[in-house]
Amino acid sequence: MNYARFLTAVSAARKPSAIRMLTELQQRSPPSMISLAGGAPNPNTFPFQACSIQVKNGDTLTFDETMMKRALQYSASSGIPELLTWMKNLQKNLHNPPTANYSAEMGQMDMCVTTGSQEGLCKVFEMLVNPGDNVLLDAPTYSGTLAALQPLGCNLINVPSDQHGMIPSGLKEVLSSWDPADVHKPHSTVPRVLYTIPNGGNPTGASMTTQRKREVYELAREYDLLIIEDDPYYFLQFDKPWAPTFLSMDVDGRIIRTDSFSKILSSGLRIGFVTGPKPLVDRVVLHIQASTMHTSTFTQLMVSQLLHGWGQEGFLNHIDGVIEFYRTQRDAMLSSADKWLKDVAEWHAPAAGMFLWIKLKGIADTQQLIMEKALEKEVLLVPGGVFMINSSDPCPYVRAAFSLSTPQQIDEAFKRLSALIKEAL
Numbered sequence: 467m468n469y470a471r472f473l474t475a476v477s478a479a480r481k482p483s484a485i486r487m488l489t490e491l492q493q494r495s496p497p498s499m500i501s502l503a504g505g506a507p508n509p510n511t512f513p514f515q516a517c518s519i520q521v522k523n524g525d526t527l528t529f530d531e532t533m534m535k536r537a538l539q540y541s542a543s544s545g546i547p548e549l550l551t552w553m554k555n556l557q558k559n560l561h562n563p564p565t566a567n568y569s570a571e572m573g574q575m576d577m578c579v580t581t582g583s584q585e586g587l588c589k590v591f592e593m594l595v596n597p598g599d600n601v602l603l604d605a606p607t608y609s610g611t612l613a614a615l616q617p618l619g620c621n622l623i624n625v626p627s628d629q630h631g632m633i634p635s636g637l638k639e640v641l642s643s644w645d646p647a648d649v650h651k652p653h654s655t656v657p658r659v660l661y662t663i664p665n666g667g668n669p670t671g672a673s674m675t676t677q678r679k680r681e682v683y684e685l686a687r688e689y690d691l692l693i694i695e696d697d698p699y700y701f702l703q704f705d706k707p708w709a710p711t712f713l714s715m716d717v718d719g720r721i722i723r724t725d726s727f728s729k730i731l732s733s734g735l736r737i738g739f740v741t742g743p744k745p746l747v748d749r750v751v752l753h754i755q756a757s758t759m760h761t762s763t764f765t766q767l768m769v770s771q772l773l774h775g776w777g778q779e780g781f782l783n784h785i786d787g788v789i790e791f792y793r794t795q796r797d798a799m800l801s802s803a804d805k806w807l808k809d810v811a812e813w814h815a816p817a818a819g820m821f822l823w824i825k826l827k828g829i830a831d832t833q834q835l836i837m838e839k840a841l842e843k844e845v846l847l848v849p850g851g852v853f854m855i856n857s858s859d860p861c862p863y864v865r866a867a868f869s870l871s872t873p874q875q876i877d878e879a880f881k882r883l884s885a886l887i888k889e890a891l
């Protein structure tokens with residue numbers, strides 16, 4: 467892989483911060499090292515002293531004074547070493563990426579910690595997308611992705627999709643506008659980036675089949691595309707075995723994967739991970755150096771202590787509990803949908819995630835119905851338009867989340883929605 471051809475001028479121009487390198491060097495040095503370098507403030511002046519955090523299983527995470535000082539201090543931009551090590555082991559066990567043992571130049575798998583996967587995505591887009599570039603994605607898609615991509619001035623090209631995600635023959639058709647022989651010509655307009663949400667898509671709930679992933683990966687090889695695999699609902703797949711990921715198929719080093727702890731440990735702590743070829747992860751880390759510097763050290767130590775205490779088995783046991791909760795919620799939403807919406811709407815049962823994507827029959831656009839009439843009836847849903855490349859195009863869908871409301875509330879909400887639809891017809 468020639469990674470240089472994927473970088474924007476902005477990303478290619480990023481240089482390591484000398485002070486950040488010294489800070490990281492200092493943290494790896496023996497205590498006998500006297501450092502007058504770095505701009506770290508003295509944590510003895512900080513007001514926080516120590517803390518302990520109760521875990522639901524009865525364990526306690528303890529930050530004594532020494533640990534607390536570390537938690538309150540600057541740390542490495544790629545993430546604290548013990549959290550990164552734990553996560554790299556998890557990635558290897560879950561995905562067994564072919565790139566794990568490659569050399570750095572060949573695109574060896576590397577990782578960095580990000581402040582939620584949104585930060586990682588935003589920085590990955592900034593690294594790869596120039597004004598005027600053609601970028602492939604399967605809309606409807608996550609509005610946060612559109613918010614990060616659209617201001618970059620790229621041309622978003624929609625790839626057809628259905629309840630099993632992106633359709634390979636549709637991608638092939640879209641790509642047939644270009645000749646693979648032109649890929650490496652200067653000023654080529656061939657897309658270089660493809661983005662997709664492979665499991666429990668936001669907003670569609672769609673999950674890609676293994677076969678589709680293989681075919682999409684083959685097309686990515688033919689056209690030398692990078693694939694951004696945005697997979698925050700990976701751990702919310704209701705049925706085992708979990709689907710093989712793009713990362714697990716990545717013989718070339720062309721997958722950049724974003725993982726998130728938002729749906730399984732905490733959304734407010736802001737922890738996510740970028741996994742991908744080292745030359746690209748390094749660029750994301752340079753961007754972190756110049757923006758947030760690093761994800762909160764306190765947050766990382768807290769999460770790392772929890773994970774080291776649990777081990778992978780404890781982590782996966784916790785996930786099983788989370789899945790059980792969401793499966794029950796999904797089933798409750800599906801049965802309420804059957805009860806109230808059968809005649810007025812249609813949907814597919816999601817195999818992962820937190821969303822039901824509902825098509826209202828006979829309603830060309832849900833914007834007004836949801837933002838005005840539904841508000842009056844005290845039921846909140848997201849009108850589908852916000853997930854479209856062109857948000858003003860009419861859209862007959864709404865997104866309903868089964869994450870936060872009780873089955874009774876979900877039932878009442880669908881009863882109200884059903885009445886609204888019937889009034890509007």
Ligand code: PMP
Nearest residue numbers: 504505506507540757758759760
């Ligand atoms: N601006 C100046 C002038 C600084 O010296 C520093 C920290 N050395 C920063 C901004 C970044 O501070 P923060 O840790 O709040 O991101």
Ligand code: PLP
Nearest residue numbers: 582583584608663668726728738
């Ligand atoms: N990607 C998708 C598809 C999402 O649905 C979300 C959250 O809603 C994110 C990324 C952002 O997640 P995080 O909280 O890790 O930034």
